Amino acid sequence: MPRRKNKELITENNLDSLVDKFKRVFREEDLNVPPAWFLPTGNLAFDYIISGRVDGAGGYPSGVTEIFGDPSSGKSVLLAKAIAEAQKLGIPTILADAEGRWDGDFAKLHGVDKDKMLPPFYPETVEEWAIKSSELLDVLGESQRLLLILDSLGILSTIKEIEDVEGGDIKADQGRKAQKIKAAMRVLRYKVRKTGSVLLVSNHVIANPGSYSHKKLTPGGGGVPFQSNVRVELSEPTILSIPGKDRPIGVELHIRVAKNSIAPPFGEASLNLFWNRGISKYSGLLKLALDLGILTKSGAWNYYGETAFQSGDFEKVLEEHPEILQHESWKKPYWL
Numbered sequence: 001m002p003r004r005k006n007k008e009l010i011t012e013n014n015l016d017s018l019v020d021k022f023k024r025v026f027r028e029e030d031l032n033v034p035p036a037w038f039l040p041t042g043n044l045a046f047d048y049i050i051s052g053r054v055d056g057a058g059g060y061p062s063g064v065t066e067i068f069g070d071p072s073s074g075k076s077v078l079l080a081k082a083i084a085e086a087q088k089l090g091i092p093t094i095l096a097d098a099e100g101r102w103d104g105d106f107a108k109l110h111g112v113d114k115d116k117m118l119p120p121f122y123p124e125t126v127e128e129w130a131i132k133s134s135e136l137l138d139v140l141g142e143s144q145r146l147l148l149i150l151d152s153l154g155i156l157s158t159i160k161e162i163e164d165v166e167g168g169d170i171k172a173d174q175g176r177k178a179q180k181i182k183a184a185m186r187v188l189r190y191k192v193r194k195t196g197s198v199l200l201v202s203n204h205v206i207a208n209p210g211s212y213s214h215k216k217l218t219p220g221g222g223g224v225p226f227q228s229n230v231r232v233e234l235s236e237p238t239i240l241s242i243p244g245k246d247r248p249i250g251v252e253l254h255i256r257v258a259k260n261s262i263a264p265p266f267g268e269a270s271l272n273l274f275w276n277r278g279i280s281k282y283s284g285l286l287k288l289a290l291d292l293g294i295l296t297k298s299g300a301w302n303y304y305g306e307t308a309f310q311s312g313d314f315e316k317v318l319e320e321h322p323e324i325l326q327h328e329s330w331k332k333p334y335w336l
Contacts, residue, residue, distance in 0.1 A: 034196030037062050039091070039147065042081035042111065044325075045284030049257050049267030050230055054285070054330050059085070061229050061262045062145070062196050064189055066153075068203040068218045069234030074253040075202045076101075077110060077273060078232070079149055082200055084111030086147040093147045094136050095120035096129050098155045110278045126156045126177060130184030134191060141195035148197060153181070154204040154219040178221025185223040201228075231259035240272060250274035286314045292329040 040059040041047050051058030060082065067075050083093045084107075095102065097120040104114040123129035133148060140146055158177050192199045201224055205216040218225065225231060237251035253271045260267070269284040286302065289295045296303045302311060304324060309317050318324055 033193065034062070034145075037145075037196065039082060039089070039198050040085045041078065042085050043269075043271055043279055043281055043283060045269040045271065045282075045288055046078075046255060048285075048288060048330070049255070049269050050232070050260065050263065052263040054325050060198055060200065062198055063193060063229040064185070064199045064201065064224070064227050065230040065232065066201045066203055066218070066224050066228045067232045067234070068205060070205060070236050073234035073237055074251070074255075074271075074273060075234060076106070076151065077253070077279065078234075079151060079200060079202060080107040080110040080112055081279065082147065082198075083107065083117070083149070084113075086198075087111075087113055087116050091145050091147050092118055092140065093149060094118060094133070094140070096123050096133065096148070096150045097121070098123055098129065098153075099151055102151070124157060125159050125162065126180040126184055127159050129156060130180075130188060133188055137188070137191040137195055137197065141191070141197055145195065146197040148192070148199045150199075150201045152202040152204060153224060154206070156220075175221075177219075178223060181220045182223035182226075185227040189227045225259065228259060229261045230257065232256075233258045237273075240274070249276075253279075280315065282315050282318055285318075286311055289324065292327075294324060294327045294329050 038047075038051055038053070038057060038059040038061055040056060041050065044054045044056070047056075047058035048054050050060065067078055069075060083095070086093050095117070100122055102120055104112070108114060121132060123132060129150060133150075137146065137148075156177075158180050160176060188199065191197075203218045203220065203224065206219050207216055233256045235254045235256070237253050239248045240250040240252055241248050250273050253273055255269050255271065257263075257265050257267045259265055269288065271279050271284040273279050286295070290297055290302070294304075300310060301308045302314070303309075304317060304321060307317065307321070
């Protein structure tokens with residue numbers, strides 16, 4: 001008969017001894033991880049579907065978030081608002097503008113102070129982006145959180161792909177690129193976590209010709225989706241116009257959380273983006289408040305208790321009744 005080993009049960013008397021043994025195995029830096037925190041998105045409805053909070057302290061969690069969707073679906077707007085919120089907190093932004101389309105005037109409309117931004121860099125390959133980002137995290141992230149943005153992943157090439165094209169061998173090899181991205185994300189995610197930083201990666205969607213369901217995929221393989229804490233999907237927006245006129249004055253952005261390790265996934269919100277003033281902090285919040293039963297609706301009128309109002313007056317009602325945002329229903333698990 002094999003001899004049974006005595007199992008050491010954790011009790012108050014031997015817990016300190018077990019902790020000492022544990023620390024002898026791991027380095028101190030392995031155990032000291034910055035506490036999790038949230039970078040506000042600039043919109044409370046968006047904060048809520050990501051983090052379940054409308055108190056202004058929710059938003060993108062520290063770690064990796066992928067924002068993907070169709071062209072002109074609002075990805076750049078969300079990135080600009082994230083930079084504006086980071087500036088309010090004194091957090092530097094490292095912008096990798098792979099598309100070369102960064103527009104300071106466009107970003108200013110969404111609250112970004114161009115004079116407070118570090119110069120963007122323009123990576124051509126996955127390798128260049130990964131190496132430069134890793135070095136910046138080592139140099140700048142040792143004593144300070146960073147916001148790192150890649151816009152966008154799908155447009156990056158690889159060193160081998162460039163060599164093939166220059167040598168006259170024009171072909172696409174998504175598998176090779178996916179391997180490079182996976183390797184880069186394994187390294188970068190560790191450094192992002194150790195520095196308590198936020199990495200936002202924008203990505204496009206491409207058709208999957210081998211699928212009968214016409215499902216769209218994000219280019220670059222599964223490296224970013226696997227390493228992401230949150231994945232945000234944007235679908236084709238709806239044009240907003242003045243009744244009786246065809247001239248668009250903005251669009252309604254449709255956001256869905258495709259993956260979430262912070263709150264339940266698949267939350268949805270629709271935000272109004274107006275060309276002249278951007279996205280309001282409270283846009284999209286009305287529908288969520290109705291879904292939670294904080295407000296009620298009858299015909300064209302919404303009600304908060306005895307207060308009746310139309311949808312366009314919601315922000316004014318919030319100013320008069322700030323207790324709406326302190327309602328206990330916001331704090332309850334909204335999936336119950």
